[in-house]
Amino acid sequence: MFIKLSGLSESMVHYMYTNVFEVVILDENFQIKERSKIDYIKQRRLLESNKFIDIEKEFAKKYEKLMFIGYKDDKLPNVVFSSDINKLESVTQKVTVDSKKLHNLACDVLDIKLIESVDKDNFIIQAVNSVDELTRSINTHVKRLREWYELYNIEMSKKYTDSLVFIEQIINSDEIITDTAFNKKDINEIKEFAKVIKKLIDAKVKQEEYLNEVMQQYCPNLFAIAGPSIGAHLIELAGSMKRLSRMPAQTIQLLGAEKALFKFLKKRSSKSPKYGILHEHPLVQHSQRKGACAKALADKIAICAKVDYFNGEFVGDKIYKSLEARFK
């Protein structure tokens, strides 16, 4: 069969070319013989994965010998492929595409693809980033509030070190100290500010609860072994659950320590880092052998991520207990 095809004379060949609007058959002099419209949006999965679509298969039955301009992963007995740029050029000169139509179609397809690309990962990444940013901004606001309130009442700020209690005290206090430069309007301004910070803290607590819920549902094993915060940070640093599940344990161990790692790789003068974000894990923090613990933990996280991504059974509990026994 192969010998027959390679020895086939040019005069017998018809060319087949598929663009986003139609499948076209051309004869050996690049004259259009037949064309058939296709719906690209419906067929795009097949076309993008380089499979033959139905209309192409029909044409392949109809014509004895076909040369497809382009490349397919599929094989049909009477179709050969050509990636010759000259042939593509002469075909595209005959089979022209309207620019405006092509532009509209491309925009529509991209719209659909962007909607499809949204995953539970994206929610987790956004939520964990939002929690981080809220924490940061709450800290700066509380600092400013303390500074401001200390002008009025020094003791209170020193008495309540916990920021939430401090804010609640400010909101609830009614007494007015008379021999200060403050009048009621000045104090009210501080109180309003405290209320805003209180709302931010509430929002942060709610988002953390939401993150907990989503993580427990979406990746229970990773949640069991790494906790919501570290688990979500790992997904964020890896980019997605898919990428995390395909990462080797050594890479997971050093996620979050990229700066130190590249410094080590470039200069070789500094030592290689032992852990990145895993440093915050309670097991690592309380262990005597931090490096070994981080290594073992990363190992188990790699397993858990794989189990989660491929919808396995719940094993996170068992794995965490075995780790605890080793490092406590």
Add this chain to the structure above:
Amino acid sequence: MKKLFSGLVKEGYEIYSPNLLPGTTHFAEEKIQSFDGKEYRRWDPRSSKLCSGIVKGLKNFPFKNNTNTLYLGASHGYTVSFLSDICPNGRIYALDFAPRVLRDLLHTAKQRNNIIPIMGDAAQPQQYQSIVGSVDVLYQDVAQKNQVDMFLKNSAMYLKKGGVGILNVKARSEDVTKKPSEVFRDVKKQLSKKLTITDYIILSPFQEDHAMFVCKK
């Protein structure tokens, strides 16, 4: 004001391109200015490698009024928007694979009829064979490993004979441990097996550790 090639204009040290859609800008830091009653957009060499190439003395500028371009690594569409100014009658197939940046690109593309946005992986050029025909210019600006392999594959599949290929190499993505000059030497060797290199520009100080290779098929 001094006229450069393909409608571009140089004023002082800055490069301006004629605005295809007068009155609209796509990026917050863009600056609009008019010369001779026509509106121009400022092209920042620090944000665009093609522009820094022009500032550093690119000899043959391949983009003309009706050039068809395949742009790999379109990102947010900064350079793409200027190419769309330069080639109003051509097509720019702008390809990227990250959803985040494609959202921005789609917004730009919807306003400009000559941009055709594609979501796809440049390492697998068969993925978009039904959308892209043969092109006059292949422009690649991706920050990944194996940039040269990708470039050669795409040029074999889509670039016309006599067409121009422009490859931006980011040495730090190719290998962080090697010196940039070593990486560029390897790239040169690999490229000259299949194509003829006509120009080689190092893009510092606008882009650190980047080089631009202009090739002819």
